[in-house]
Amino acid sequence: MTAAASEPIPSLQQRWADYRREHPRAWPRDAAAALGVSEAELLATRCGDGVTRLEGDMTVLLLRLPSLGDVKTITRNETAVIERRGRFERVEISGRMGQVVGEEIDLRLFLDHWAACFAVRDESPRGVRRSLQFFDRQGDSIHKVYLEEDDRLPAYEALIKAYQSADQEPVFRPQGATPSATPKPDDAIDVVAFRDAWDGLTDVHGFHGLLRSFGVTRTQALRLAGAERARRVPPSYLTHVLGSAAERALPIMIFVGSRGAIQIHTGPVHRVEPLGAWLNVLDPRFNLHVRTERIAEAWIVRKPTEDGPVTSLELFDAAGETVAFLFGKRKPGQTESALWRDLLSELPEASP
Missing domain, CATH: 3.40.1570.10 (HemS/ChuS/ChuX like domains)
Incomplete structure (x- = not known):
């Protein structure tokens, strides 16, 4: 030895x-x-x-x-x-789901995790x-x-x-993650039926059920949706969207999630600054930090609702995991801001 x-x-x-x-x-x-x-x-x-x-x-x-x-x-x-x-x-817990509803702290909680x-x-x-x-x-x-x-x-x-736990042993023993289901190949999806079901949505919250019922991943769904429903754009346009929203004092919604929580900012953004590998929003009571080189896909997505179409900028990493979603500020019963829709319509198609 x-x-x-x-x-x-x-x-x-x-x-x-x-x-x-x-x-x-x-x-x-x-x-x-x-x-x-x-x-x-x-x-x-x-x-x-x-x-x-x-x-x-x-x-x-x-x-x-x-x-x-x-x-x-x-x-x-x-x-x-x-x-x-x-x-x-307002903290509300129902079974293994929860939410915190407030003007500043706004969370959706998935307590099984x-x-x-x-x-x-x-x-x-x-x-x-x-x-x-x-x-x-x-x-x-x-x-x-x-x-x-x-x-x-x-x-x-x-x-x-x-x-306080009686167990203060300086050890945490992680468990392995449950393997993700293998996605279906594109040619196994009934694309016509999928698009018809998409067009029949009445609430953006029904989108997850749509994915589950057709057995598609989110990025796969966007690929199959057709350009009138989902349009791929360069990941760099996150910088354009945040900068333009700041210049126009346009209130927006930003969703960022972990495995067990989604946190939501609703309101304007002001100070948008790149710093090294990060794109940042550095406002007094709200900060956002995004490693832009890790964004592999960005999409402009249009979904129907009872209140009219809702348009989002959706960002994903190389594994297809969600990075963030951006919407125009709205509440149920309200139509989407035309200023937000116009902002997103400025984004060109991504190069193949």
């Missing part, structure tokens, strides 16, 4: 400490990717050192989040991050940051809630006391 082979393998705690010294500004998610583990695995190594594992009925915990007052919420996927400051106003929660205390140059961080069974982030008001610290600590 060589001397190198006999050396002990560094613990994950030590590897993370070494990584932080070399990359002091790296986010935990990026550190986890670099170290080949999930973010929850990395965070769990700090149990007892600024991190507390929580357990219990997470639905009841969610119902208590309004007690935290003004917070910052973060939901992300591999390509996009959405951040919003505001209050948890919520598997772990940690209370996290971080030291930063700006002071102490306290958060509740939720993860799925694979250890990927679902949603994060950061305390913003110091006078709400007693409410935050009361949540930790109520849900």
Whole structure:
């Protein structure tokens, strides 16, 4: 046995400490990717050192989040991050689904995926940051809630006391993801019937059922829909859409989701800035960050509803996973903004 082979393998705690010294500004998610583990695995190594594992009925915990007052919420996927400051106003749970409905914090929750929660205390140059961080069974982030008001610290600590787990072992054991179903080949889809069913939609929320009934993936559906229903555009036009919406003070809706949550911004965007690999919206109470080189497909999609057609910009990564959806601001019973539709009509066809 060589001397190198006999050396002990560094613990994950030590590897993370070494990584932080070399990359002091790296986010935990990026550190986890670099170290080949999930973010929850990395965070769990700090149990007892600024991190507390929580357990219990997470639905009841969610119902208590309004007690935290003004917070910052973060939901992300591999390509996009959405951040919003505001209050948890109306939290509603029905079975394994939930929603938070408010002017600023607006969420749709898929609770079957919520598997772990940690209370996290971080030291930063700006002071102490306290958060509740939720993860799925694979250890990927679902949603994060950061305390913003110091006078709400007693409410935050009361949540930790109520849900603190007896198990503070500095380990998280991720489970493998359920394999995705193999999509049908295009020639196995009755395209005429599919398009007829699309044209028969009366609500955008019926689109998921349409995909399921025909056994198609979302990007496959857009390919098969026909140009009058879905038109492919260059991924770079996200920059044009956000910039134009800002210039025109046009209120829009931006949806960004993880496996267990979708977070929605409704309203105008103001400060749109590219920075390195990221395209950013840097408004006082709303931030969006998108790694534009990871957007593989962008589509202008038109769906019928009882209130008239609704048009969206839909973004996907190379695996066909959703990055973000953008709509014009509207509520049920309202027609779509003509200004939003005109903005999207400016986008040319993508090159083959």
